Structure formats: structure tokens, C-alpha cells
């Protein structure tokens with residue numbers, strides 16, 4: 580075998596190896612939201628109560644906090660349950676972190692920028708072309724200065 584032929588055959592072999600490993604590495608990802616047991620990704624365990632102390636947290640309209648798998652957002656002044664929303668803390672699409680965007684009054688995923696209403700409705704699908712699902716929204720109650728969400 581001539582040197583040139585040997586190099587050409589070697590190059591083809593490398594190309595095939597690269598193609599195979601790239602195809603494996605780029606395997607399909609699921610865009611089907613698959614809730615995990617207990618309220619979806621980051622949703623915590625069903626029945627768990629998660630508390631926020633309103634004397635020190637969520638003091639201003641538009642403030643938000645993730646705790647125990649729950650994203651709490653203060654939507655209005657006053658310490659009544661209608662002043663808050665409590666949703667799952669991570670995105671149903673692929674588990675990205677959810678943040679409150681006060682300027683648009685929407686919840687937005689940090690990973691693929693999907694957006695949701697405070698009631699969990701989908702406003703914008705993920706930027707990667709995938710499909711997300713509505714957010715789980717949890718029942719809340721207030722006792723004194725303690726806001727409680729019950730994961731369902």
C-alpha cells in the first residue's frame with residue numbers, strides 16, 4: 580500500500596469514528612414534559628408544606644423566592660393569598676430555573692426562555708423548538724406572617 584493510500588484509508592476511518600461518536604452524543608432529547616413524582620421537576624413532594632416568612636421575605640411587589648421546590652412571587656401589596664402565586668420552581672420542559680420578570684409580569688425559564696402567566700399558563704414555548712407544559716400552581720394559605728404553599 581502506498582503512503583497516500585494508507586493516509587486516505589486512515590482518514591476515512593477517523594471520519595467514521597467521529598461520526599459515530601457525534602451521533603451518540605447528539606442523541607435525541609425529550610421535549611415531552613415528563614413530570615417526576617411529586618409535582619414535576621423541582622416540584623417537591625406532594626403534600627409537603629413550604630413556608631415563607633412574610634416579615635422578612637417577599638416584602639415588595641415583584642419580589643420572588645424559590646424554596647423547597649416552590650417559586651413564590653408577590654404580585655400585589657398586602658398579606659392575603661391573592662397577593663401571591665406559588666408555582667413549581669423549575670421548568671416542566673427540561674428543568675430550567677424559573678424567575679419572575681416584573682417588567683412583563685411573567686414567569687420565565689432561564690434555560691430556553693419559555694414564559695408562563697402567574698396562573699401557570701404558557702405564554703411562550705421554549706426557544707429550542709421544544710414543547711413545554713403549564714406550570715403547577717399550588718394552593719396557598721397565610722397564618723400571621725407565614726405564607727404556606729402545599730405541593731400537589
Ligand code: FES
Pocket residue numbers: 670671672673674675688689690691692693704705706711
Ligand atoms: S427548560 Fe425551560 S424552556 Fe427549556
